[in-house]
Amino acid sequence: MGRPGAIITTAKGNAVGGNPARVLFAAQTLREHGTNETIRIIVAKFGIHRATAWKDLTKAKALIALELDAIGTRAAEARRNERIADKAEELAAKAATDGDFIGAATLHRAAVAASREIARLTGAHAPTKLEVTHTGTVEVDVRIDAVLSVLDEADLAALRVISEKIEAAKADGRIAAPAADDEIIEDAELVDDPGPGEN
Numbered sequence: 001m002g003r004p005g006a007i008i009t010t011a012k013g014n015a016v017g018g019n020p021a022r023v024l025f026a027a028q029t030l031r032e033h034g035t036n037e038t039i040r041i042i043v044a045k046f047g048i049h050r051a052t053a054w055k056d057l058t059k060a061k062a063l064i065a066l067e068l069d070a071i072g073t074r075a076a077e078a079r080r081n082e083r084i085a086d087k088a089e090e091l092a093a094k095a096a097t098d099g100d101f102i103g104a105a106t107l108h109r110a111a112v113a114a115s116r117e118i119a120r121l122t123g124a125h126a127p128t129k130l131e132v133t134h135t136g137t138v139e140v141d142v143r144i145d146a147v148l149s150v151l152d153e154a155d156l157a158a159l160r161v162i163s164e165k166i167e168a169a170k171a172d173g174r175i176a177a178p179a180a181d182d183e184i185i186e187d188a189e190l191v192d193d194p195g196p197g198e199n
Helices: 020-032 035-046 050-097 101-122 144-149 153-171
Strands: 129-134 186-191
Touching (some): 020 035, 050 101
């Protein structure tokens, strides 16, 4: 008897039974085709018997149900947290009216925690990493005479050579002319970087 192999799971953590490659293929194909067509495609692709394809299809349907159940579970959990947040806010307002400010603060923290959990469950949380790319020009206020005063003749000659090369490159199109002020573009890309244990 052979040793059991590694357990293959989906991105949502559901185990894939049977032959994972065939079961995942069956699940994907089932999203695009009917049952009989999926069986035909599995048999043709993997060269297996029709009965084996039916077993793979059964496991694929169970996997799809688990994946959809996870979506339903997250939705129910989000609704539960919405009720918790609403009730905590209501009780916090009552506690503040009664002069129990410590209780009100505690209830506000509970409402915030429930709101954060709702955001996590629905994927509406803020990204933890922000990357900014700048494709325009940057203008720096520098007195050119102050810069030139620290350069000697060899430095100035080198600067002239560099300037001539830049102008030649602009003239033959190797360097694009600077964009007009209204064409300068700044891009910001949000990158979702889930913390440990988050998927």
